[in-house]
Amino acid sequence: MAEPVIETEGLTKSYGKRRGIVDVSLVVRRGEVFGFLGPNGAGKTTTIRTLLDLIRPTGGTARIFGLDSRRDSLEIRRRVGYLPGELALWERMTGAELLAFLGELRGDVDRRSIAELADRLECDLSVRIGSLSHGSKQKIALIQAFMHRPELLILDEPTVGLDPLMQEEFQRLVAEARAEGRTVFLSSHILREVERTCDRVGIIREGRLVAVEDIGDLRARELRVLDLRFARPVPASAFLGLPGIQEVEAQGDGIRLTVAGPLDAAVKAAARYEVVDLTSHEPALEEIFLRFYGGRDGA
Amino acid sequence: MARELPLRRTPLALRSIGGKVFHDQRRSLPWWLGGIAALVLSYASFWPSVRESGERFNEFVERAPGWIRDLIGSPDFATPEGYIRSELFALTLPILLLVYGIGLGARAIAGEEERGSLDLLLSTPVRRRRVVVERFAALAGGLLLLSATAWAAILVLGPPFDLRLDPGGVAATCLLASLLGLALGSVALAVGAASGRRTLAAGVAAAAALLSFLVHTFGSSVGWLRPLRWASPFHSYAAHDPLLEAFHPLDAAVLAGIALVALAVAVVAFDRRDVGVG
Numbered sequence: 001m002a003e004p005v006i007e008t009e010g011l012t013k014s015y016g017k018r019r020g021i022v023d024v025s026l027v028v029r030r031g032e033v034f035g036f037l038g039p040n041g042a043g044k045t046t047t048i049r050t051l052l053d054l055i056r057p058t059g060g061t062a063r064i065f066g067l068d069s070r071r072d073s074l075e076i077r078r079r080v081g082y083l084p085g086e087l088a089l090w091e092r093m094t095g096a097e098l099l100a101f102l103g104e105l106r107g108d109v110d111r112r113s114i115a116e117l118a119d120r121l122e123c124d125l126s127v128r129i130g131s132l133s134h135g136s137k138q139k140i141a142l143i144q145a146f147m148h149r150p151e152l153l154i155l156d157e158p159t160v161g162l163d164p165l166m167q168e169e170f171q172r173l174v175a176e177a178r179a180e181g182r183t184v185f186l187s188s189h190i191l192r193e194v195e196r197t198c199d200r201v202g203i204i205r206e207g208r209l210v211a212v213e214d215i216g217d218l219r220a221r222e223l224r225v226l227d228l229r230f231a232r233p234v235p236a237s238a239f240l241g242l243p244g245i246q247e248v249e250a251q252g253d254g255i256r257l258t259v260a261g262p263l264d265a266a267v268k269a270a271a272r273y274e275v276v277d278l279t280s281h282e283p284a285l286e287e288i289f290l291r292f293y294g295g296r297d298g299a
Numbered sequence: 300m301a302r303e304l305p306l307r308r309t310p311l312a313l314r315s316i317g318g319k320v321f322h323d324q325r326r327s328l329p330w331w332l333g334g335i336a337a338l339v340l341s342y343a344s345f346w347p348s349v350r351e352s353g354e355r356f357n358e359f360v361e362r363a364p365g366w367i368r369d370l371i372g373s374p375d376f377a378t379p380e381g382y383i384r385s386e387l388f389a390l391t392l393p394i395l396l397l398v399y400g401i402g403l404g405a406r407a408i409a410g411e412e413e414r415g416s417l418d419l420l421l422s423t424p425v426r427r428r429r430v431v432v433e434r435f436a437a438l439a440g441g442l443l444l445l446s447a448t449a450w451a452a453i454l455v456l457g458p459p460f461d462l463r464l465d466p467g468g469v470a471a472t473c474l475l476a477s478l479l480g481l482a483l484g485s486v487a488l489a490v491g492a493a494s495g496r497r498t499l500a501a502g503v504a505a506a507a508a509l510l511s512f513l514v515h516t517f518g519s520s521v522g523w524l525r526p527l528r529w530a531s532p533f534h535s536y537a538a539h540d541p542l543l544e545a546f547h548p549l550d551a552a553v554l555a556g557i558a559l560v561a562l563a564v565a566v567v568a569f570d571r572r573d574v575g576v577g
Contacts, residue, residue: 052422055573074424082422088415092323096306101313105423125306144419 002030003066005152005183006051010060013046021046021207023060028185028200033178035198035215036187039289043207044187045085048156052082064152078106081145085156085187087137091130095140098129102144109148117143120169135161146173153177155186159193171197191282195219205289223283223291226257226266231274239269246291258283316425317433320403320441328441331399332448335392339452342386343460346379350461353377365520379462380542383453383469392449392476393536397508400442400484405500407434408565409491412575421574428566431492435562438484439477446477464542471541478554479536483508485561493568495575508533532557 006028013020021043028034038044049055051062053073062069064076090098095118103109118125123139132140138161145153153174159167174184174197188194194201194215201218203211223246228234236250239257242265247258253276259266263280270278312322321328353376360368375381408431411417420430450473454466483504491500515534518524528534535553539546 049418049574054418054421074426077422078424080422082418084415084418084422086415086418089419090323090416094306097310097313097322100306100309101319102419102423104309104314105316105420105425141419 002032004028004063005030005032006034006062006064006185007066008047008051008060008062011047011050011057011062012059013050013055014058019043019207020058021050021204024204024207024209025060026202026209026212028183030183031178031181032200033174033184033186033198035194035201036185036204037189037191037194037201038187038204039189042189042204044189044204045156046207047204048085048154048185048187051154052077052080079151081148081150081153081155083141083145083153083155083158087134087141087160089129089137089140092128094128095123095125095132095143098140099125099144099147103147106148113149114143114147117146117173120173121166133161135163135166138162139166142170142173146177149182151182153182153184153186155184157188158186159188159190167193191288195222203289210289221260223288224259224263225281225283226259226263226270227277227279227281228255228257228270228275229253229277230255230270231276234273238272239266242266242269315433316420316430317437317440320407320434320437324441328444331395331445335395335445335448336452336456338391339387339449340456342383343453343457343462346382346457346460346462349376349382353382366517379457379464380468380540383457383462383464384472384540384542387449387453388472388476388542389537392446392473393479393533396442396445396476396480397483397505399445400438400480401487401501401504401508403438403441404484404487404504405491405497407431407438407488407491408569409495409497409500412491412495413497417574427570431488431562431566431569435485435488435558435565438488439481439558442477442480442484445480446473449473449476468542468546471546475536475541475551475554478551478558479532482532482554482557482561483511485558485565489561489565489568492565493572495572 004027006026009025011024012022014022019041024043024047036044036047046055050057051064051069053069053076056070065079067076069076093101099114103111103114114125117123121139121142123136123143125140127136129137129140138158142158145155159170162170174186177184186194186197195218198215201213201215202209203213230253233253234250234255236248236255239245239248239255244259244261244263245257245266246260247256249256255270257266310322312318312325356376376385408417411420421427450466450469453462453464453469457464486507487500487504490503491497494500511531511533514524514527514531515537518528518531518534528538532554535550539550
């Protein structure tokens with residue numbers, strides 16, 4: 001197994017009344033793309049900012065590249081690319097100026113890699129950042145995280161505001177980083193995004209890491225909500241007890257199914273009747289969490 | 300092949316954290332400098348007519364109650380030294396430099412933290428203490444630039460109106476004024492670095508400036524205030540007039556000392572605490 005790049009042990013940050021994180025222990029190995037999944041306010045940003053020594057833990061430790069997150073923060077930050085979650089850039093600068101400035105502070109940035117990233121993300125660097133849309137600012141933030149080709153990328157909600165085409169480009173960037181043996185730690189509150197990008201997922205809820213799973217296992221248990229409308233009302237019993245079906249709700253000529261894993265059995269059962277309409281969607285993250293990882297304490 | 304970057308070289312101001320302070324001010328700083336020069340020009344242009352009525356004004360002042368003389372700084376409108384002191388050096392220039400210094404000091408850490416961009420800066424391999432020290436250096440540099448502009452304006456724009464002053468004395472006064480701005484600007488820097496709150500930082504420093512002015516002003520006639528004057532930065536600035544007497548290096552040393560103590564507090568306090576988000 002590859003060596004650990006991020007290793008936290010009992011990492012805790014308490015803020016008095018405001019929720020922080022409690023006892024977060026996780027290991028991310030070299031070459032991995034690790035997703036940190038949780039609803040807003042679950043503690044993702046708190047964990048990430050602790051890794052970068054922007055805030056100090058009240059308990060536990062974090063090691064990155066085997067270095068102590070507090071004592072060796074300077075060396076760690078040299079080797080990390082970071083995209084802040086609550087993005088704030090220097091609005092009066094142009095993108096090119098901002099990247100040049102951060103490049104000076106890092107000291108080892110190849111200008112060609114900035115130009116190449118700007119090209120791939122279709123980002124105009126000659127414009128004042130203050131006049132850019134949120135998505136365009138996000139692109140500049142992505143460029144500064146990737147531009148020095150860091151060993152570890154820590155990305156807090158990296159795709160917020162990106163249009164679908166740019167999200168794909170982002171996924172290619174992550175895939176390339178992985179192919180080069182670099183490590184990516186990214187947070188998200190969107191299950192699909194994590195599924196598309198990551199190898200493993202840590203799930204955080206109310207400040208606690210409630211599970212770490214391979215993406216395959218997560219996918220096998222993936223929840224779908226199927227809304228079916230039939231020409232004539234269909235009894236709920238037609239779906240009860242089928243593999244994967246967790247819940248059946250009948251209402252008039254419609255049926256709502258909650259299905260875990262493959263949809264095959266549900267679709268075949270429905271096909272015996274005259275189907276007028278079928279839509280499939282993903283339940284809210286919070287609902288998935290409640291179902292898989294239990295109630296308030298994640299027990 | 301990727302297209303060319305819009306910037307061929309990194310501008311000089313963007314090669315350091317302190318330099319960026321001037322890059323951020325590239326639009327406002329010319330107004331500060333031009334404003335100071337314009338102010339000096341207007342005072343110089345009034346000098347010929349003020350001098351004619353100066354004697355009469357001095358007699359009026361001598362008859363005024365002591366506390367009024369304290370407040371208006373016992374002006375002497377009959378000599379160039381007295382005129383420039385009461386018009387420019389008694390209040391106007393120190394206030395300008397205090398506004399600039401306290402504003403910049405409060406923005407240095409706390410302002411950037413409240414805007415949320417401190418995360419980005421501190422995610423690069425720079426120590427927090429380097430951020431504080433470089434911003435302090437920029438604060439000192441900006442204040443020196445402003446007071447050097449006042450110095451140059453007095454020496455260049457004064458003589459056409461027959462306002463002639465000793466360059467060394469003017470330089471010493473300008474230096475003291477920039478050290479006054481630095482002392483209280485550093486207090487704002489320290490409060491901001493410790494608390495992360497810009498308005499608190501600016502408020503504490505402005506209150507300290509006002510208090511220090513009052514202690515200096517009334518300390519000469521109110522007995523119980525007198526011993527407190529040593530602690531007033533404004534007193535260090537104004538106790539001796541290098542235009543008329545010798546420059547006292549101790550005044551400058553006290554002001555520089557306050558600034559350095561505040562800097563040390565800022566470094567230690569900022570290093571120890573959590574950085575806030577947005």
